[in-house]
Amino acid sequence: MRAVVYRETGPSSVLDLVDREVPDPGPGEVRVRLARAGVNPTDWKFRAGMMSGHDEVTPGQDGAGVVDAVGDGVLGFAVEDRVWVFLAQHGRPYGTAAEHVVLPVERVVHLPVGASYDVGAALGVPAITAHRALTSGEDVDRLGPGALDGRTVLVAGGAGAVGNAAIQLARWAGATVVATVSSDEKGALAVAAGAHHTVNYTVGDTAAQVRAFAPEGVDLVVEVAPAENNDLDRAVTRVRGTVAIYANNGGDEMTLPVRETFAKNLRYQFVLLYTLGEDLLRAAAEDVSRALEDGAFAVGEAAGLPLHHLPLERTAEAHDLVESGAVGKVLVDVADW
Incomplete structure (x- = not known):
């Protein structure tokens, strides 16, 4: 799979596009094939000064796509389920600036019918x-x-x-x-x-x-x-x-x-x-999903949040856009579906 990584902290130029093996989910984990990844200020701030003891990091906390594998003990998710994810890289080396991401099932939420991958990737943080x-x-x-x-x-x-x-x-x-x-x-x-x-x-x-x-x-x-x-x-x-x-x-x-x-x-x-408790994270995910189902949450110019799309190979530019204070939401197009 294609993934963006950094092996040292610094400016966006430390980001590289590389090929990596597709990871397998462990017990209680879900693997998601990503369509979009959201970029947040924390992504460039972490990249500029934080490795958290990892030798290599793929940035990105937020994203949306489809489940393509589930680990032992996972209930409520099946292959091809449309989902949005959050805190993908929190406490882990690999986040959403990649074609696949593995994360705990608690960080995966069903994407309501009719909700786009754009809006799913813009949720999270x-x-x-x-x-x-x-x-x-x-x-x-x-x-x-x-x-x-x-x-x-x-x-x-x-x-x-x-x-x-x-x-x-x-x-x-x-x-x-x-x-x-x-x-x-x-x-x-x-x-x-x-x-x-x-x-x-x-x-x-x-x-x-x-x-x-x-x-x-x-x-x-x-x-x-x-x-x-x-x-x-x-x-x-x-x-x-x-x-x-x-x-x-x-x-x-x-x-x-x-x-x-x-x-x-x-x-x-x-x-x-x-550092929010799991109860607060779960309550937020449930309420935000309900807002989506009610048609009360959207993205794009008409919803006051202009979108900036860049392909995966231009993730460094996406980081720079966010760091420079771009108005709206910066999304990385991991796939074209």
Whole structure:
């Protein structure tokens, strides 16, 4: 099989396209023949500085394709089942930038009828991260129609992949969604994803504009840049609100004024996909699949998430696109079916 690997950390030039034996699944594992692989910021960040003790690494956490072999003890999956996968390379040397990937059955999810491989490969890291952020507030454990009725969610960076997923999932669950963006073009993408309101944070008083849509304050903030938005988040959250932080864009440290913060009984939930419990991962996979079945989750320009397709041999360019901040979702076309 063809696979992209790196044997040392560094820039995208360390990636090589090689031939490898097709791996066999062990007990409790599934082998997937991939059509698409999703590229996430963690892929280039790991490649730039992390080998995790492996001599060779194939990057890629997310993908979609068909099952072509199952190991002993695997139930619920059969050859030719259409699936999406997540955390494929977490704790393992070989991820989804390859024609085949073997991974634990817990990381494999049935792809609903009618859902494309493009949308399947775009789930994983963004959608599960968004799900955990949206379920970290008060009295919300799962998502589904009505789960967020009467609540207002502020999504920072509404044109990003996680922001897009958060908007689509929050709207499906019944929330009123406000998204912050840096341009009118990104505002249009957030609206296409389902945001009810957008605020261009480069123009005017952002807190006042958010408050105009949520006079009592927002219930939850899905935050990508906590250091930069620290003061804004406290200003726009309601009493007993939640700030769910999934990235450190714009700064690695933040300082909280104790009295002002505890006076609101604010909750801060830090979200990192790789250390979530299995129960949270499974809940997210189930809820995201239900959103797909309901037609509430999509990709592409019409859904506010433009797609950038590159073939497997151009995986290095795909990494560079993500690292440079390309708007939308970068997918690697592993196969042409």
